[in-house]
Amino acid sequence: MTDSIVKVEKLSHRYSVQWAIRDINFEITKNGIYGLLGSNGAGKSTTMNIMCGVLKQTEGNVYVRGINMRENPVEAKRRIGFLPQKPPLHTDLTVEEFLKYSARLRFIPAVEIDKAVSHVLARCSITHMRKRLIRNLSGGYQQRVGIAQAIIHNPEFVVLDEPTNGLDPNQILEIRNLVKEIAEERTVILSTHILSEVQATCDYIRMIEQGRVVFAGTVDEFDNYIVPNTLIVSMIAMPSVAELQAIPGVAGVEELGGPKYRLKFTDGQEVKERIIETSVARGWRLTEIYAEKSSLDAIFAELSKQ
Numbered sequence: 001m002t003d004s005i006v007k008v009e010k011l012s013h014r015y016s017v018q019w020a021i022r023d024i025n026f027e028i029t030k031n032g033i034y035g036l037l038g039s040n041g042a043g044k045s046t047t048m049n050i051m052c053g054v055l056k057q058t059e060g061n062v063y064v065r066g067i068n069m070r071e072n073p074v075e076a077k078r079r080i081g082f083l084p085q086k087p088p089l090h091t092d093l094t095v096e097e098f099l100k101y102s103a104r105l106r107f108i109p110a111v112e113i114d115k116a117v118s119h120v121l122a123r124c125s126i127t128h129m130r131k132r133l134i135r136n137l138s139g140g141y142q143q144r145v146g147i148a149q150a151i152i153h154n155p156e157f158v159v160l161d162e163p164t165n166g167l168d169p170n171q172i173l174e175i176r177n178l179v180k181e182i183a184e185e186r187t188v189i190l191s192t193h194i195l196s197e198v199q200a201t202c203d204y205i206r207m208i209e210q211g212r213v214v215f216a217g218t219v220d221e222f223d224n225y226i227v228p229n230t231l232i233v234s235m236i237a238m239p240s241v242a243e244l245q246a247i248p249g250v251a252g253v254e255e256l257g258g259p260k261y262r263l264k265f266t267d268g269q270e271v272k273e274r275i276i277e278t279s280v281a282r283g284w285r286l287t288e289i290y291a292e293k294s295s296l297d298a299i300f301a302e303l304s305k306q
Ligand SMILES: Nc1ncnc2c1ncn2[C@@H]1O[C@H](COP(=O)(O)OP(=O)(O)OP(=O)(O)O)[C@@H](O)[C@H]1O
Pocket: 015, 016, 019, 020, 021, 038, 039, 040, 041, 042, 043, 044, 045, 046, 047, 085, 193
């Protein structure tokens, strides 16, 4: 069997005249949780809808385990589970009725449906809710039902479009944990416009802006993408701001309270050595100096500009 779990090749889509996504390429060959990150309107849902075969692309191809979604959608979709941005829940059904219905839609043989439903009820911790009408469930439980229908046919690849959108903080944590659990057995790709969501849940990031992929890598690589340009320093004998500013390479000084400063610098590592040397020479008694990591928000803003 091919190593390629999913491959997106030169994918472009135009709704009317305007391109929603343009030339998206990526391949997933390793299990893990992949975050598709982008601001509103970046093209995440369009990409996911095409990957799952619910929208026909204008150009390009999607392969699931080497099967072309356009040419052989039934076979490709067997391997994919999908939770769209608006979960396809029939709210007048009970949880159990809805999952049985989903199982039939996924061609699960009649004799295996009860077992499949029991399995996903347990997996998503909703067994005790199985007789409840979906419309009476909280947002968090409805989302669990949405995830349960996405994995009812035990797909090896699961696509979740903004799975924590609209949930309260406790529900968000619960859904994140559930996503991590289901990813132990399969590959998951989820979309979000929230940076902390990716950091908390995902192993890898694809960032998409204005319909194009602008970053692909691990969460750590993403975090380090922009070289830090600030240092945090603490000193026992605090110098004045003017004295710090006079050190060549220091472009700005911000007092952080206590014996702590944030120094903006312009010329890489050398400035750190200069600060240490000056501190020793003038008896400032430096206790701490480290480069500050760029916040994900800063990286996001930087990448969005490209
Ligand atoms: N059915 C449609 N008809 C016309 N334009 C559309 C349609 N759906 C999406 N678009 C446009 O395509 C672009 C990408 O939208 P898409 O929904 O894929 O983005 P997104 O990243 O998922 O954003 P969001 O998080 O807001 O859903 C946007 O400019 C959007 O307005």
